[in-house]
Amino acid sequence: MTMLGRTAQNLFWLSRYVERAENMARLLEVGYRMSLTSRREGGASEHLMSMMQAAEVDEDFARKERPADVDTVAHFMMFDPDNPSSVYSCLQAARTNARSVRTAITSDMWGAINSAWLEFSQIKPRDVRGAKLMGLLEWVKNSSHQFRGALLGTILRDDGFAFLQAGSFIERADNTARILDMKYFVLLPQSEMVGSDLDTQQWSLILRAASAHRSYRHVYHDRYQPQNIADFLILRPEMPRSLIYCARFIEQNIETLGAFYGRKQVCDDVAGRLRAMVEGTTMDTIFAHGLHEFLTEFIAQNNDVANALAESYNFY
């Protein structure tokens, strides 16, 4: 009995949406912090806009024709059904996908996503302000951790597992690349010369957006250095949200699928190319090539992997 192509697709998107909900919560947290500490006139709104750019929802927000202040942006990122990446939209899509493949996931996984959705849908957006917002963002991350825990702890290591894992790591790679690209200019080597308080703060927020502000110290035993930050999030294999970690993991899972089904597929090569972008290179090479150009290409290649996977395994 082979898995339906639709089931594979639902599994892929289920974990992708859970990962996205978590990432959106993290991005919003960063945007929120930046806007709180901005002393410049209009600075808060700029920070929020660049955060929404990183999440690629700035155009959807513009269509709302609302000023970008903390409340409108928080509502848009958390609760707005018109925002396809809002936490609301992500959790709902994750649950719908999970419900469609109820037989292909464990009851613990179903329980995690189902109760996350049920709890979230009880929340009244009007009640979520300030400290409450921070608490809710924490809750979103925890819900994602709980789902991941259920996934890792209970599901069979077969093709379904590989589709789930490919989904989360393709989403994660995309997210890390976007966070870097949002502030790539403060990561360029020459900005080290500046090293103003403002830069330091931006660096710390980039790390925070990738849940890396503590682990950075463990790896570098040093103050924030822009190349190190870029190095950490792009090339360090021990950093679980770095591009190289994600790319290797994606390739591994796609290889697992090839082995499971006993045949090579187009997506194997595409995943190999993505990994090759970050394997055996250095930050110097990347900077010489252009950080922004590199990130743009990585995002496109990563997207190609998702498309190739869908084609190879008959998503529809």
Added chain:
Amino acid sequence: MGDTAPFDEMHNADGSVREPYRALAQWLDEQPDKALTLMQSDAEAIFRKLGITFAVYGSEEGTEKVIPFDVIPRIIAAQEWRRLSQGIDQRVRALNAFLHDIYHGQDILKAGRVPEKLILDNSAFCPQMMGLEPARQVYAHIIGVDIVRVGPDEFYVLEDNLRTPSGVSYMLEDREAMMILAPDLFQRQKVAPVENYPENLRRTLESVAPAGASGAPNIVVLTPGIYNSAYFEHSFLADQMGATLCEGPDLFVDGGKVYMRTTTGPERVDVIYRRIDDDYLDPLTFRPDSMLGVPGLFSAYRAGNVTLVNAPGTGIADDKAVYTYVPDIVEFYLGEKALLQNVPTYNCTDDEQRNWVLANIGDLVVKEVHGSGGYGMMVGPTSSKAMHAEFRRKIEARPDNYIVQPTLALSTCPTYVNAGIVPRHVDLRPYVLVGDEVRITPGGLTRVALKKGSLVVNSSQGGGTKDTWVLEE
């Protein structure tokens, strides 16, 4: 019937406990205060965790309800069950023979035992099925027979559900919950297992695979999708018997054969346990606007390349108007007297019967011939004068569209409510599988009307369920 107290399955009229309930009565006596309250709230948590919900049509998205579960099991003695199951076995064999005849030679119509008009002009009759030879000549493979009890030895069949009866997942999960809640109660007596149902379902489906199917037949469950109210059950059954849960777009027909779209390409499908109605199965044969079905499915079925379970067109045998003829049907095909009785039913097209019905409508139950789920139905004693008048008008306008039955005093079972343990009315739906043999799961689903005095057991109208125990000798 209305004046005497209904038959209680636990207590005799003098208050003494009936034999099958002795162990339960003793167990209940031994329970400390609040034990049942605790069990009741544990049960609710268990069902939520198991994910047993049903969507309520028309209610807000995401609202899924848990059907109330009563912690006191209903108990049926071994010899009571033996008689019941013999009657059920006889009935489902006769109904399948009837279906084969109706879609072939129509001997029963020629013999004048069932009026020709009643069958051929019936919207449940499916002319596309004429001459088609299903595997093992079985049409209705999965059946839920609705039975009510009115006395120690009096059982009546209320309805034969031959289309896509639902609820079997509740039967299985009720048992699961009961074993978690009161394991010690199971030690005191031997209860016949129901857990084999998924295995038996699989065997039944395998046994009716088309002759051409090679090796282990590929079985799928076809669901209308996640928004269907019984979606939980569809996914539960697919999971339990190791079948693929499919929606229409997951399947396609090519060269008269059915395939599913898998990660490695098309894979042949042999048996489809479909949980979508006849009308929606195949837009090329039935409703052209159906998005749920599979274009070309019916021609693949006709060509004998796939088995549909249940077969299309089985509705002609559980039609409410045909129901009254079931005792004749049993005699005609099996040459035996029907072991199970029908509820006496008045035919409103007969002037004398109709006049009597119109005069006594306040005591009677009126059912629309094609209604189901408690819709299009009126229970005289609990309905208003205005309702009586309305149904009188309806019957006069279209006498053939209604059947009328006396209001039965359904038996009661002890049921736990806030006020304590009280008698509540119940019915019973045993589940029957027909393939290479007839397999009847001991017991079935007991539905209980939780409101005092209510006779309506439907979950949409305040009904709950109970675990149903058939004792082994």
